[in-house]
Amino acid sequence: MAEEAAQEQRSPTAPRPVRCIVKLGGAAITNKGELESINEESLRSACAQLRQAMSESEGDGAPEKVLGMDWSKRHGDPADPAVDAEWIAGMAGLGLDTNFIVVHGAGSFGHFQASRSGVHKGGLHSTLVKAGFVATRISVTSLNQEIVRALAREGIPSVGMSPFACGWSTSLRKLASANASQIIQSLHAGFVPVLHGDAVLDELLDCTILSGDVIIRHLAQLLSPKYVVFLTDVHGVYDRPPTDPNAVLLKEIEVDGKGSWSVVKPALLQGNNKGVEISVAAHDTTGGMETKILEAAAIARLGIDVYITKAGTEHSLRALKGDVSSDSEDWLGTIIRSSK
Amino acid sequence: MAEEAAQEQRSPTAPRPVRCIVKLGGAAITNKGELESINEESLRSACAQLRQAMSESEGDGAPEKVLGMDWSKRHGDPADPAVDAEWIAGMAGLGLDTNFIVVHGAGSFGHFQASRSGVHKGGLHSTLVKAGFVATRISVTSLNQEIVRALAREGIPSVGMSPFACGWSTSLRKLASANASQIIQSLHAGFVPVLHGDAVLDELLDCTILSGDVIIRHLAQLLSPKYVVFLTDVHGVYDRPPTDPNAVLLKEIEVDGKGSWSVVKPALLQGNNKGVEISVAAHDTTGGMETKILEAAAIARLGIDVYITKAGTEHSLRALKGDVSSDSEDWLGTIIRSSK
Numbered sequence: 001m002a003e004e005a006a007q008e009q010r011s012p013t014a015p016r017p018v019r020c021i022v023k024l025g026g027a028a029i030t031n032k033g034e035l036e037s038i039n040e041e042s043l044r045s046a047c048a049q050l051r052q053a054m055s056e057s058e059g060d061g062a063p064e065k066v067l068g069m070d071w072s073k074r075h076g077d078p079a080d081p082a083v084d085a086e087w088i089a090g091m092a093g094l095g096l097d098t099n100f101i102v103v104h105g106a107g108s109f110g111h112f113q114a115s116r117s118g119v120h121k122g123g124l125h126s127t128l129v130k131a132g133f134v135a136t137r138i139s140v141t142s143l144n145q146e147i148v149r150a151l152a153r154e155g156i157p158s159v160g161m162s163p164f165a166c167g168w169s170t171s172l173r174k175l176a177s178a179n180a181s182q183i184i185q186s187l188h189a190g191f192v193p194v195l196h197g198d199a200v201l202d203e204l205l206d207c208t209i210l211s212g213d214v215i216i217r218h219l220a221q222l223l224s225p226k227y228v229v230f231l232t233d234v235h236g237v238y239d240r241p242p243t244d245p246n247a248v249l250l251k252e253i254e255v256d257g258k259g260s261w262s263v264v265k266p267a268l269l270q271g272n273n274k275g276v277e278i279s280v281a282a283h284d285t286t287g288g289m290e291t292k293i294l295e296a297a298a299i300a301r302l303g304i305d306v307y308i309t310k311a312g313t314e315h316s317l318r319a320l321k322g323d324v325s326s327d328s329e330d331w332l333g334t335i336i337r338s339s340k
Numbered sequence: 341m342a343e344e345a346a347q348e349q350r351s352p353t354a355p356r357p358v359r360c361i362v363k364l365g366g367a368a369i370t371n372k373g374e375l376e377s378i379n380e381e382s383l384r385s386a387c388a389q390l391r392q393a394m395s396e397s398e399g400d401g402a403p404e405k406v407l408g409m410d411w412s413k414r415h416g417d418p419a420d421p422a423v424d425a426e427w428i429a430g431m432a433g434l435g436l437d438t439n440f441i442v443v444h445g446a447g448s449f450g451h452f453q454a455s456r457s458g459v460h461k462g463g464l465h466s467t468l469v470k471a472g473f474v475a476t477r478i479s480v481t482s483l484n485q486e487i488v489r490a491l492a493r494e495g496i497p498s499v500g501m502s503p504f505a506c507g508w509s510t511s512l513r514k515l516a517s518a519n520a521s522q523i524i525q526s527l528h529a530g531f532v533p534v535l536h537g538d539a540v541l542d543e544l545l546d547c548t549i550l551s552g553d554v555i556i557r558h559l560a561q562l563l564s565p566k567y568v569v570f571l572t573d574v575h576g577v578y579d580r581p582p583t584d585p586n587a588v589l590l591k592e593i594e595v596d597g598k599g600s601w602s603v604v605k606p607a608l609l610q611g612n613n614k615g616v617e618i619s620v621a622a623h624d625t626t627g628g629m630e631t632k633i634l635e636a637a638a639i640a641r642l643g644i645d646v647y648i649t650k651a652g653t654e655h656s657l658r659a660l661k662g663d664v665s666s667d668s669e670d671w672l673g674t675i676i677r678s679s680k
Contacts, residue, residue, distance in 0.1 A: 035420050036413045067467065071453045071475035072482060073376045075415045080375050083475075085456050089468040113411045116425055124529055127407065128429040134497050134531070135411035135423075138489055141500060142412060145485055149478055157474045160481060165505040167522035182507035189464055189541055191474070201529055 018187065018225040019099045020322065022050065023216055024147065025232040026107025026197075028311035036109050036139060038146055045312040046231060047154040053320035054096040054156065067091065069152035098157060099187060101219060102147070102194045105212045109143040110136050114199070114209055120173075122205025133207050136199040137164060144196045151194065159191045163198040163210055170210060171203040178218050195219075213295040220299045228299050229319045231311035236334030237293065239269060252326050253293075254339040255300040261293070261336070265326070293336075300336045309333030358527065358565040359439045360662065361556055362390065364487065365572040366447025366537075368651035376449050376479060378486055385652040386571060387494040393660035394436040394496065407431065409492035438497060439527060441559060442487070442534045445552045449483035450476050454539070454549055460513075462545025473547050476539045477504060484536045491534065499531045503538040503550055510550060511543040518558050535559075553635040560639045568639050569659045571651035576674030577633065579603075592666050593633075594679040595640040601633070601676070605666070633676075640676045649673030 024046055031037040051066070067088055071081045114120055117132020124130050144160045151158035161183065169177045183193045197212040220228055238247040251265040263269040296306045307319040315332045318324055324331050364386055371377040391406070407428055411421045454460055457472020464470050484500045491498035501523060509517045523533045537552040560568055578587040591605040636646045647659040655672045658664055664671055 067471055069471045069474040070478055071456070071472075072479045083456055085468060088471055089466065091467040094467060094470070116411070116423055117428075126429065127431040127434060128425060130434070130497055130530060131407055131409045131428055132411075134409040134492050134499065137499055138410055138485070138492060139412045141488075142485060145478070145482060148481075152474050152478060157470055159474065159477055159504065160502070161505040162500070162502070164499065165501040165522065167506070167519070167525075169525070179507070182505065185507075185509070185541055189546065190470060201525055206529065 017099075018101060018219075018223040019097060019227075020053075020320065021101045021103065021216055021219055021223075021225045021228045022320065023212060023228070023230045024102060024104040025230060025311070026105030026109075026212075027233040028107075028231050029104065029147070030107025030109060030143070032108050034108060035112055036142070038143070042233075042312050043147065043150050044154075046316070047150045047156065049312070049317045049320055050100065050102070050151070051096070051154045051156055052317060053322075054098060054100060056095050056097055066153075066155040067094065068155060069157060070149045072149070094155065094157070094190075096156070098190050098192050100192050101183065101187070101223070101225075102151065102158070102192060103212045103216050103219070104143070104147055104194070104196050106140050106143065106197050110140040110197070110199075113139050119199055119207060120209040122202055122207050124206040129207065133199045136209070137162075140196055140198055144194060147196075148194050151192065157191050158194050159186055161186070161193050161195050163195055163215060164200050166195075168198075168210060168215075169201045169203065170205075170208055172205065173202065173208050175210070175214060175218055176203055180219065180222050183219070184223070213292055217295045217298050220302060220304055224302070225304060227305045227307060227319075227322050228296075229316075230296065230306065230308040231316055231319075232308065233310065235310045235313075235315070235332045236308045237336075239263075249332070250334050253297075253300075253334060253336045255297045255336060256339045257301070259294075259297055259301055261297045261300075296336045300338050303338050303340065306336040307333055308336070357439075358441060358559075358563040359437060359567075360393075360660065361441045361443065361559055361563075361565045361568045362660065363552060363556055363568070363570045364442060364444040365570060365651070366445030366449075366552075367573040368447075368571050369444065369487070370447030370449060370483070372448050374448060375452055376482070378483070382573075382652050383487065383490050384494075386656070387490045387496065389652070389657045389660055390440065390442070390491070391436070391494045391496055392657060393662075394438060394440060396435050396437055406493075406495040407434065408495060409497060410489045412489070434495065434497065434530075436496070438530050438532050440532050441523065441527070441563070441565075442491065442498070442532060443552045443556050443559070444483070444487055444534070444536050446480050446483065446537050450480040450537070450539075453479050459539055459547060460549040462542055462547050464546040469547065473539045476549070477502075480536055480538055484534060487536075488534050491532065497531050498534050499526055501526070501533050501535050503535060503555060504540050506535075508538075508550060508555075509541045509543065510545075510548055512545065513542065513548050515550070515554060515558055516543055518555075520559065520562050523559070524563070553632055557635045557638050560642060560644055564642070565644060567645045567647060567659075567662050568636075569656075570636065570646065570648040571656055571659075572648065573650065575650045575653075575655070575672045576648045577676075589672070590674050593637075593640075593674060593676045595637045595676060596679045597641070599634075599637055599641055601637045601640075636676045640678050643678050643680065646676040647673055648676070 029043045113135040119132040148158045148160040200210045202208045234242040237250045240247045255261045309315045369383045453475040459472040488498045488500040526533045540550045542548045574582040577590045580587045595601045649655045
């Protein structure tokens with residue numbers, strides 16, 4: 001249903017093709033062990049790298065003055081923000097290719113509220129689920145607000161867009177309605193939409209949680225970006241939990257037309273799929289990870305390369321620039337691509 | 341155009357009629373003199389009164405335990421929120437008639453960013469306007485987040501919905517696209533949508549500011565609420581700035597089929613319209629106020645009573661309950677109604 005909607009929406013309104021959809025993984029930008037705690041340094045570094053990747057000038061290495069777009073007070077700082085309107089008005093342009101979409105996970109935001117109430121299971125007649133829906137949205141939208149602000153401080157013209165407010169909904173947890181026309185309009189106007197995993201209405205269950213990974217797959221189907229980047233807290237996809245000292249990084253995974261995947265590099269694991277216990281984030285149990293890989297595989301199947309790598313490294317900067325090839329031995333991360 | 345859209349959308353999806361659309365005026369809930377400062381006491385009191393107005397039981401005066409729905413950390417409070425899931429799950433229902441919509445103004449949020457950049461004038465090729473658009477949205481959405489949280493703390497199942505994210509847009513500053521289906525779905529699911537004045541895309545100007553008052557008029561056309569309440573920082577509409585010691589409160593204004601309005605009470609001003617310098621908020625210059633009255637008059641013309649009164653008073657509680665008649669001499673506020 002969502003795929004049909006994607007087909008319908010693609011042709012009439014789509015402007016120039018989207019360059020990149022970026023997932024800021026919850027594990028990378030929040031401190032998972034601590035309720036509603038942002039990993040400020042990691043978030044700042046991810047935003048700075050995004051700006052570098054968008055930059056149209058190669059630059060001489062000298063840091064240019066950034067046009068900060070967060071003109072709001074910061075918590076705990078009584079000073080009013082300083083805005084040099086004259087200098088800003090005199091700029092010829094942003095000098096950025098802003099044709100990016102950012103989607104972020106929840107990390108330590110939202111999970112507590114969602115799991116405490118069982119909002120993913122649905123049933124709004126339950127007062128606990130109804131309250132949990134409200135509480136979950138408050139938590140994930142406050143993270144969204146902080147990420148939009150962090151991007152804006154780096155001079156990226158970011159606009160927050162909650163899937164729930166956009167009218168996205170599911171049917172038995174599968175995406176049923178996902179109108180992206182406002183996202184397309186925003187891109188066309190030169191803004192960077194910032195979406196997130198959200199609590200949404202479900203036709204049959206009343207409500208559920210729509211994950212950031214599902215949002216990315218849908219947007220990739222709809223907008224055919226050149227590449228998709230998943231930033232997480234480990235170097236990529238491993239054959240077992242990355243905390244295991246024997247874990248091997250899977251450098252390249254191929255997906256065939258039927259959606260089955262197999263490891264291409266490293267050679268010693270070639271042809272392996274079911275045998276390896278796939279794992280991405282250091283904090284997650286391996287169980288949920290295969291679902292994550294499946295979303296990435298569904299994107300790769302469309303002929304769109306997916307790069308999974310560690311946020312805040314030289315590898316993530318290269319991934320965001322699209323400067324990754326399977327021949328580059330010095331790039332640490334996982335490439336998931338179509339075998340076609 | 342928006343009116344046609346309203347007609348089209350009304351019939352198929354509308355559930356039970358909306359009871360009330362409430363405007364939380366920027367002057368009432370923020371400290372206008374101080375950048376991005378919430379009037380916490382006034383906001384808390386408005387939310388508590390809204391809850392009382394929604395309450396289905398008259399009660400014996402004893403305060404009932406409120407099912408708080410903000411389970412997020414508060415700034416400056418390191419403690420994790422306490423959630424009594426067992427108690428919540430055991431509740432039979434909320435005991436609230438939640439068929440309300442809340443729209444709030446910007447007050448000391450957004451105005452600084454918008455006026456500094458001229459975002460209301462449009463022209464996104466200008467770096468200043470583009471940055472101002474981002475900065476304005478950050479400011480107004482952070483106020484929205486705080487209002488959603490304040491409502492949730494009072495046990496009101498509130499969900500933030502930004503007009504920009506909902507895909508609302510204008511053409512030459514007039515509402516051009518304003519799909520309310522997600523608002524209707526949210527009401528139907530028992531949630532209270534919380535909208536706000538926002539920076540939006542404009543078909544001809546690139547962008548502009550969509551005011552909360554215009555949003556309310558459109559929603560009133562679309563959803564035919566029983567009554568509309570504007571909460572502000574003075575008792576209602578005056579014949580001159582309320583700071584003037586000779587200012588007279590206009591207790592009743594009638595609007596005819598053509599949209600012209602005239603004062604009915606007090607009798608000494610009867611028939612007067614152009615002669616009086618209409619004024620609502622204590623901080624505003626009178627110039628902009630006639631526009632505000634015109635929006636209220638447009639709602640009254642639909643046969644929907646509009647009550648304008650001071651937040652946090654016994655009069656605002658009565659207005660929110662819809663317990664106002666033109667005979668009640670002890671109610672302080674302005675009633676705007678159709679002469680039909």
